[in-house]
Amino acid sequence: MSPRRRVVITGLGPVTAHGLGIEPLWQALCEGRSALAPIRAFDARGFRAASAGELPAAFDVKELVPKSYRKATKVMARDIEIAVAGAALAVADAGLTTRGTNPDVAPTIAPDRFGCHIGAGLIAADLDELTAALTTSKDAAGRFDPSHWGAQGMQELTPLWLLKYLPNMLACHVTIIHDCQGPSNTITCNEASSGLSLSESQRVIERGAADACLSGGADSKLNPMGYLRQELAGRYAECTVDADATKVVRPFDAKASGTLAGEGGGILVVEAEETAKARGARIHAVLAGTGATQSWCDDTVGLVPDASGESLADAIETALRDAGLAAADIDAIIPYASGVPALDALERNALRRVFGAALPSKPIVQLAPSVGANLAGFGTIAAAVACRALSEQRLPARVNSTDTGDMCAAACASESRALRHILVCTPSLGGQNSAMVLSKP
Amino acid sequence: MSTPKNNRRVVVTGMGWITPLGHEVDGVWKRLMNSDSGMGPITRFDARTFPTTFAAQVRDYDIARFVKDPSVHASAGLNSQFALGAACQAWRQSGLDGFAGLNRKRVGLYLGAGEGVLDFDNYAAANLAGWDAEQRRVDGVRWAETAHKVLEKMCEVEQEPNMPLAHLAREFGIRGPALNCLTACAASTQAIGEAFSLIQRGDADVMISGGTHTMIHVLGVTGFNRLTALSTSKGDPTKASRPFDATRDGFVMGEGSGMIVLESLEHALARGARPLAEVAGYGSSADAFRITDIHPEGRGGAASMHMALAQAGIDPLARRADGRAAIDYISAHGTGTKENDSIETKGVKRVFGEHAKDIPMSSIKSMMGHLIAAAGAVEFITCVLAIRDGMLPPTINYQTPDPALDLDYVPNKARAAKVDICLSNSFGFGGQNDTLVVKRFA
Numbered sequence: 001m002s003p004r005r006r007v008v009i010t011g012l013g014p015v016t017a018h019g020l021g022i023e024p025l026w027q028a029l030c031e032g033r034s035a036l037a038p039i040r041a042f043d044a045r046g047f048r049a050a051s052a053g054e055l056p057a058a059f060d061v062k063e064l065v066p067k068s069y070r071k072a073t074k075v076m077a078r079d080i081e082i083a084v085a086g087a088a089l090a091v092a093d094a095g096l097t098t099r100g101t102n103p104d105v106a107p108t109i110a111p112d113r114f115g116c117h118i119g120a121g122l123i124a125a126d127l128d129e130l131t132a133a134l135t136t137s138k139d140a141a142g143r144f145d146p147s148h149w150g151a152q153g154m155q156e157l158t159p160l161w162l163l164k165y166l167p168n169m170l171a172c173h174v175t176i177i178h179d180c181q182g183p184s185n186t187i188t189c190n191e192a193s194s195g196l197s198l199s200e201s202q203r204v205i206e207r208g209a210a211d212a213c214l215s216g217g218a219d220s221k222l223n224p225m226g227y228l229r230q231e232l233a234g235r236y237a238e239c240t241v242d243a244d245a246t247k248v249v250r251p252f253d254a255k256a257s258g259t260l261a262g263e264g265g266g267i268l269v270v271e272a273e274e275t276a277k278a279r280g281a282r283i284h285a286v287l288a289g290t291g292a293t294q295s296w297c298d299d300t301v302g303l304v305p306d307a308s309g310e311s312l313a314d315a316i317e318t319a320l321r322d323a324g325l326a327a328a329d330i331d332a333i334i335p336y337a338s339g340v341p342a343l344d345a346l347e348r349n350a351l352r353r354v355f356g357a358a359l360p361s362k363p364i365v366q367l368a369p370s371v372g373a374n375l376a377g378f379g380t381i382a383a384a385v386a387c388r389a390l391s392e393q394r395l396p397a398r399v400n401s402t403d404t405g406d407m408c409a410a411a412c413a414s415e416s417r418a419l420r421h422i423l424v425c426t427p428s429l430g431g432q433n434s435a436m437v438l439s440k441p
Numbered sequence: 442m443s444t445p446k447n448n449r450r451v452v453v454t455g456m457g458w459i460t461p462l463g464h465e466v467d468g469v470w471k472r473l474m475n476s477d478s479g480m481g482p483i484t485r486f487d488a489r490t491f492p493t494t495f496a497a498q499v500r501d502y503d504i505a506r507f508v509k510d511p512s513v514h515a516s517a518g519l520n521s522q523f524a525l526g527a528a529c530q531a532w533r534q535s536g537l538d539g540f541a542g543l544n545r546k547r548v549g550l551y552l553g554a555g556e557g558v559l560d561f562d563n564y565a566a567a568n569l570a571g572w573d574a575e576q577r578r579v580d581g582v583r584w585a586e587t588a589h590k591v592l593e594k595m596c597e598v599e600q601e602p603n604m605p606l607a608h609l610a611r612e613f614g615i616r617g618p619a620l621n622c623l624t625a626c627a628a629s630t631q632a633i634g635e636a637f638s639l640i641q642r643g644d645a646d647v648m649i650s651g652g653t654h655t656m657i658h659v660l661g662v663t664g665f666n667r668l669t670a671l672s673t674s675k676g677d678p679t680k681a682s683r684p685f686d687a688t689r690d691g692f693v694m695g696e697g698s699g700m701i702v703l704e705s706l707e708h709a710l711a712r713g714a715r716p717l718a719e720v721a722g723y724g725s726s727a728d729a730f731r732i733t734d735i736h737p738e739g740r741g742g743a744a745s746m747h748m749a750l751a752q753a754g755i756d757p758l759a760r761r762a763d764g765r766a767a768i769d770y771i772s773a774h775g776t777g778t779k780e781n782d783s784i785e786t787k788g789v790k791r792v793f794g795e796h797a798k799d800i801p802m803s804s805i806k807s808m809m810g811h812l813i814a815a816a817g818a819v820e821f822i823t824c825v826l827a828i829r830d831g832m833l834p835p836t837i838n839y840q841t842p843d844p845a846l847d848l849d850y851v852p853n854k855a856r857a858a859k860v861d862i863c864l865s866n867s868f869g870f871g872g873q874n875d876t877l878v879v880k881r882f883a
Contacts, residue, residue, distance in 0.1 A: 171871070190601060294618070
């Protein structure tokens with residue numbers, strides 16, 4: 001057996017409610033600032049929660065694509081825009097030249113050695129666009145008339161309509177812009193999507209099928225249909241439009257009552273250590289190990305999460321083994337930490353299984369109070385934060401939570417800390433679990 | 442390039458499918474051998490005025506015939522129902538259902554399952570109720586008011602593309618790695634390839650893999666009609682899917698699921714299982730070309746074929762000792778669109794050079810339609826059956842040769858052949874290309 005290829009992270013491209021890239025996100029996390037605020041994308045007052053973590057109003061994907069590609073931004077759902085923006089940021093952070101940054105010179109990574117793995121959610125169609133078409137096909141009673149729709153109404157939709165909403169179009173646009181001709185995949189496992197995509201990039205690079213990958217995930221539920229699905233799944237805290245949304249999400253707190261949505265995600269450059277070193281790249285972290293498992297769900301679909309946390313614990317232990325580490329080596333943990341009580345309980349029990357009596361000494365980093373629950377984008381944002389924490393040797397502040405029991409999750413200021421290994425993990429609706437360990441280079 | 446960490450051999454020990462041609466492996470295989478078509482009028486919704494009025498639907502299917510306890514799958518959408526039927530067949534054939542020594546933490550899932558079917562009538566009702574004609578937009582509050590009344594929790598949750606994973610995990614008690622990929626028409630080929638890779642790496646000993654999908658619904662047909670990807674042939678729907686024929690005018694939608702059990706060879710042999718075939722190679726690439734068009738020279742498809750063949754240790758330009766070309770059969774992506782079939786032909790020629798003409802290549806999409814995310818899995822199963830029986834399934838409706846398409850497409854009639862090594866291609870809208878090489882277990 002030959003030694004395994006080591007895989008490192010050389011580019012960070014998170015996209016969150018705090019804006020583009022790691023800088024504004026890291027600043028806000030360290031200051032304990034939250035971007036949760038009333039939703040602008042649609043009038044959300046008819047839902048349980050009227051606030052969320054929305055990308056800044058100034059966000060415009062057209063500014064982040066090559067001039068020649070601006071026309072194509074018309075067929076991008078918000079999820080696709082986030083991935084495309086994340087890729088531009090990650091490529092720039094990694095110092096890569098690609099077709100997207102300069103088509104006239106040789107790319108840093110040969111196109112056939114450049115892969116792409118992006119986690120995606122179920123993308124809901126833009127309601128305004130679809131309904132403008134549907135409304136042309138109504139019968140006398142005002143109901144949808146399939147007969148008129150088939151003969152005429154559907155012509156109101158742009159020919160490329162379907163392609164705005166296929167989950168693999170995130171990777172499609174990113175691979176076209178940056179000329180990634182290697183293995184490319186789209187993982188759709190709800191909250192676990194980003195983590196599983198990063199693990200697939202690790203595996204693809206290990207087996208020698210690529211030298212670098214644009215890897216990550218993106219999700220936006222800030223449209224009425226996607227938003228309703230999360231509400232029906234019991235995810236949201238009650239939060240009227242007048243309430244202070246920055247105080248609502250309280251992960252692991254005894255009084256936690258749900259989460260708020262966050263659109264976002266992004267892309268990381270995941271690269272073989274040998275090629276990263278050969279080109280003198282700055283290495284943010286080593287993607288030291290990953291693990292994936294499936295939970296037993298009594299209700300089959302996982303709306304009622306497996307309270308035992310057994311399978312998430314297995315995923316964490318697999319990631320530790322994969323990294324050649326023990327639980328004692330972990331210096332901080334970034335769980336999904338949504339503030340949804342049943343999910344918090346699952347994570348708490350999983351972490352108890354892995355860390356036992358040492359759990360109260362493991363600081364927990366919480367993203368949801370600051371940017372919302374990012375679903376398929378979570379693992380990417382968390383990994384980017386872990387990378388920054390490892391290089392700064394600092395942990396972000398925590399807010400809101402107070403009564404957190406045996407979890408080191410109560411509010412506190414940002415602090416300097418010796419950090420060698422950070423665990424990122426999440427369960428998902430559907431029961432897939434993902435865990436990864438990021439290590440200081 | 443470094444060598445993989447682990448080169449464990451991976452074999453197929455079980456297969457199952459739910460298709461427009463039937464619900465069990467040998468019955469459907471017999472119909473493929475008979476050149477039968479599964480096409481007919483769309484009955485899921487009123488499609489009579491649509492540009493395309495026909496598809497290949499799964500008929501008379503009942504999951505209660507397959508699963509242990511239908512009540513735990515009561516809310517399952519069609520996708521998950523198809524997946525359960527196919528996976529139960531594969532699981533039973535593998536013998537793992539009666540294997541007491543199974544460690545369920547070493548059993549994983551990697552599916553290429555599509556999203557579930559939208560609750561269209563209620564969704565449309567909410568949209569129309571929320572429409573503000575003056576502002577030309579949907580009013581969120583009015584939309585929510587209707588949506589809260591008419592849209593149901595379980596129906597919405599079951600649309601998530603990872604729900605087939607959840608149902609299969611529940612049915613078989615799976616606790617190992619579980620992933621779903623959704624790369625359009627390439628999804629289940631990619632899923633099988635990545636499942637193979639997970640077993641090779643040692644992350645699992647057994648994986649259930651494959652795909653499941655239906656897009657035979659209002660917005661699915663609408664979307665593909667707007668892309669002008671579907672056949673709009675008039676007349677007999679059984680003649681509409683015409684891969685490689687000069688008069689081909691688009692694909693015909695199918696639906697269903699194909700599932701296989703993959704296992705490390707050592708695990709299979711240790712429990713006395715009989716390998717049905719061995720997965721020898723997997724390749725994956727992206728076109729990185731255009732949103733709607735395939736690279737005109739078939740660059741991406743050729744790259745995934747090259748990668749899969751290299752992993753299998755096969756030189757596509759060499760002949761075997763007995764004079765045969767490097768492989769015996771190609772299960773084509775062969776959708777029946779003008780673009781796919783001509784570029785796939787170019788890609789195969791690019792890889793196999795002058796030997797391409799000696800390698801039969803057919804498309805079962807001519808008979809069961811295009812199962813979208815599930816297509817690759819049923820085509821992979823077809824390859825294993827071709828090896829088992831020494832028979833190649835035909836491309837039916839091949840009447841008018843296209844001068845530029847000059848390979849051996851196994852026209853119209855199944856054919857006996859010596860089959861030891863097959864290659865299966867799947868290419869997705871959006872540019873993902875995947876190839877598997879499967880060979881006789883020896």
